[in-house]
Amino acid sequence: MEHAPSQQYEHEIPEEAPALADWIEEELGDIELAQFLRDHPEGLELCANGGSILPRTVFDLEKDVSDVVPEYQYDLRKSLALDGTLPVLTYDRFVGDATQSMKALIEMSHRLEVGRSRIEFWEGESVEKTEGQLAMIAYANDVLDVLRKGHGLDSFTIPNEAIRITDEVFTRNRLNKGEFALFDQCAHVLKYTPWILSHEMVHAKSYAAVRVEKKTEGALAVQAYRMGLLIIESDEPRKEKQGREPLDFLRGLNEAVTEETTSRLVAEMPEDHPVLGEIAQWYHHLSAFMKERKQNLLREWNARPYWITNEVDNLDGTVTYTSAYTRERNLMFDLFHKLYERAPDRFAGKTEQEAEEELFLMLQKAMFTGNILPFGRLFNETFGRGKFREYGHLQENDEIAEFIADL
Numbered sequence: 001m002e003h004a005p006s007q008q009y010e011h012e013i014p015e016e017a018p019a020l021a022d023w024i025e026e027e028l029g030d031i032e033l034a035q036f037l038r039d040h041p042e043g044l045e046l047c048a049n050g051g052s053i054l055p056r057t058v059f060d061l062e063k064d065v066s067d068v069v070p071e072y073q074y075d076l077r078k079s080l081a082l083d084g085t086l087p088v089l090t091y092d093r094f095v096g097d098a099t100q101s102m103k104a105l106i107e108m109s110h111r112l113e114v115g116r117s118r119i120e121f122w123e124g125e126s127v128e129k130t131e132g133q134l135a136m137i138a139y140a141n142d143v144l145d146v147l148r149k150g151h152g153l154d155s156f157t158i159p160n161e162a163i164r165i166t167d168e169v170f171t172r173n174r175l176n177k178g179e180f181a182l183f184d185q186c187a188h189v190l191k192y193t194p195w196i197l198s199h200e201m202v203h204a205k206s207y208a209a210v211r212v213e214k215k216t217e218g219a220l221a222v223q224a225y226r227m228g229l230l231i232i233e234s235d236e237p238r239k240e241k242q243g244r245e246p247l248d249f250l251r252g253l254n255e256a257v258t259e260e261t262t263s264r265l266v267a268e269m270p271e272d273h274p275v276l277g278e279i280a281q282w283y284h285h286l287s288a289f290m291k292e293r294k295q296n297l298l299r300e301w302n303a304r305p306y307w308i309t310n311e312v313d314n315l316d317g318t319v320t321y322t323s324a325y326t327r328e329r330n331l332m333f334d335l336f337h338k339l340y341e342r343a344p345d346r347f348a349g350k351t352e353q354e355a356e357e358e359l360f361l362m363l364q365k366a367m368f369t370g371n372i373l374p375f376g377r378l379f380n381e382t383f384g385r386g387k388f389r390e391y392g393h394l395q396e397n398d399e400i401a402e403f404i405a406d407l
């Protein structure tokens with residue numbers, strides 16, 4: 001038997017996601033469910049039917065089917081990959097112990113894992129990206145593809161969901177403004193930092209490789225190995241290293257080339273860009289200001305006027321200027337200066353500025369292709385056998401500065 005009042009009550013429940021979200025918050029007091037619906041209007045039906053607030057996805061189905069019929073797993077994943085459901089990974093190759101077929105299996109399950117994690121809902125994450133953030137991701141994708149093409153590499157798109165805008169970014173025990181996590185295949189970027197976003201995009205589109213290793217107990221360990229010029233030391237066997245963290249080789253140089261590439265990418269941003277134009281104008285204005293009025297900073301920092309520089313207003317009314325990876329970039333240019341000085345034949349007829357540009361482009365190419373040979377060879381031919389290896393193993397900026405000064 002129908003009850004008229006309840007029918008009338010049903011009519012009052014809004015049928016559109018935003019209105020239903022407001023209704024849930026006001027009438028039921030469930031802020032979490034309301035917020036979920038605002039972030040996921042596509043979940044309206046599930047929500048109205050009382051379903052789980054996280055919608056079931058193709059990844060859940062894959063798990064269900066694989067649990068029941070494990071032999072279907074590989075074919076199932078392959079067809080998900082073929083129809084474009086699984087994301088393309090940014091790394092070009094696997095190194096290490098596993099056989100080709102083992103690597104293919106690992107790649108497939110990594111794609112599945114990354115696909116699943118990209119639709120996960122994170123606490124403290126801004127689910128909706130701003131128009132500016134979306135435009136910056138698209139711009140960096142395009143410009144970096146042009147650079148990749150110039151080095152004979154395929155273009156690929158970093159999707160919006162691989163860039164996560166968060167309140168906090170933790171990297172190796174410290175708070176940072178951004179990070180590209182190669183193994184997670186995603187960048188974490190602090191809010192309100194368009195430059196950091198482009199910097200992480202450069203990392204994401206650099207050469208990358210992962211390492212597969214047989215662990216002592218027979219299992220396979222898969223870990224990040226190369227990102228641009230950076231080489232991450234193997235995690236195994238830990239015994240030899242007495243439990244210390246793996247070392248990074250060429251991290252400083254990789255950051256220098258990455259940030260220098262970012263600065264150039266932003267410097268070339270057109271002022272008439274429909275969304276980014278205002279940022280481009282502000283950036284060009286600050287750049288001109290540094291050139292005209294802050295000569296002392298350019299001297300003291302050995303900075304370049306096209307570097308992305310931030311003005312920070314201090315509490316006492318003074319203004320501080322900062323630029324990312326200033327020290328690392330200074331060390332890179334110090335190294336170029338040494339090469340120019342010590343290999344005059346190699347740069348015969350070239351000004352120091354021309355030599356510097358040639359050396360930077362050599363390193364930028366190596367960051368995208370993963371081939372450090374031309375730069376490494378020039379380094380060793382100039383400074384002596386094994387010197388590049390020695391340089392690459394240095395960990396601290398102070399050690400690197402001392403090493404370059406002694407070359």
Ligand SMILES: [Zn+2]
Pocket residue numbers: 199203255258
């Ligand atoms: Zn970086």
